[in-house]
Every structure is written in C-alpha cells, then in structure tokens.
Amino acid sequence: MPRGMHKSRTLRRVYRKAPGGAVKLHYRTRKPKGASCGSCGTTLKGVPRERPKKMMNMPKTAKRPERPFGGVLCSKCMRSHFKSEARKVSVNV
C-alpha cells in the first residue's frame, strides 16, 4: 500500500525501471507553469520552468533573454511594439 502522503496528487508520479528490471513508482514535486507572453500568451523561450527557490539561486541572465521586455514579451510582440513606436515617431516628424 502507498503511504498516506502519496495517496494525494500533490506529487507527480514517475515510473522508473529499477536495475533488477522491476518498474517502480517514484514521486517528484510538480513544476510551475511556464512563463507566458504578456500580450499574446505563448510560452516564453529562454525562461526556465523552476520552483521559486531554484529561480532565486539562479543568476538574472539565466532567467530571461537579454533584450528589452525580455521575460515579459515574446520576441514577435517586442518587435511589433518597437515597429509601431517607430512609425508613430516618423509620422510626427
């Protein structure tokens, strides 16, 4: 029988093959949802999917792309943002 704490679904279940050939059930902590773009909602690339404690110990440069709006907007939305901004300026001139 599984332990009481393993009966709930708080922990993720992973099947692992033991060296003897038997398949064993392991329990792992779940990962949070991946970061998503602020305007279109696609999952962001270059932003790791880790628990806060692990993110805390990571350097800033490992947690987001090094560009304006990195880690907030996807590259497509960032480009369209700056494009529209530039067009506004050129109209005024």
Added chain:
Amino acid sequence: MFEVGRLAVKIAGRDAGKVCVIVDVLEGNRVLVDGETRRKKVNPKHLEPLGQLVKLSKGASHDDVKKALKPLDIETQDTKPKSAAERPKKQKVNKKELAKDDPKAKKESKKEAKKETKKEEKASKESKSKK
C-alpha cells in the same frame, strides 16, 4: 529604403528600441549601422526606417557619426577598446625565507609532528600488546 544616412530604429535583439544611422550598405543583404546601438552589421529586417536623413559619407567613422547625430540629440555608444587590461605580475619570492613564517609551512610542520606522535602511540601500543 536603406541608403547611407537613413535614420532607423532597431527592433530586434538587445539594442531594440535604439536609434541608429545606416553607414554602409554591404553585400548579401547586410547594412552597417552606428549610433545609439553598437556599430554593427545588421539584417535590414531588424530595422524600421524613420523619415529622416543625415548627411554622411559612405563608410563614415564612428567620430563622424557622433558629430552628425549631435544636433539630433542622439547619444552614440562608444565601444571600449578590446585590448585586455594588464595582469598584475607575480613577484618572485625567496621560498626559503617564506618557509619560516608561512602558515602553510607551519601546517606542514604540524602534520609532521602529528605523524611522529602517531608513530609513538603505535609503538607504545605494540609494546603493550607484546606485554
């Protein structure tokens, strides 16, 4: 569209949102750019042209670009020289003199002393067991 002297905004990469001037049009769909951005070869897809032109000669140097952009209140980014800073030279040390008051040397001498005490203990134990 992309001629020498055209002002543009970079819309991709870490210089996105910065204003630059086209300095040169290169082969193979590339453009040399300088200004708020670093002096760089750039794909014109990563640029959004502005409706302004600056008087520049083809392949103008960074200083010329600086002068041309000053009346427009656009600050240029100066790249630092690439030569590495000088390393502090290691001073030659007389090892014999250092050994007297070096903490490492002291440790070693302590280790040796410990070894000797261990040997003595062993010898005493052996003698006891013989008895």
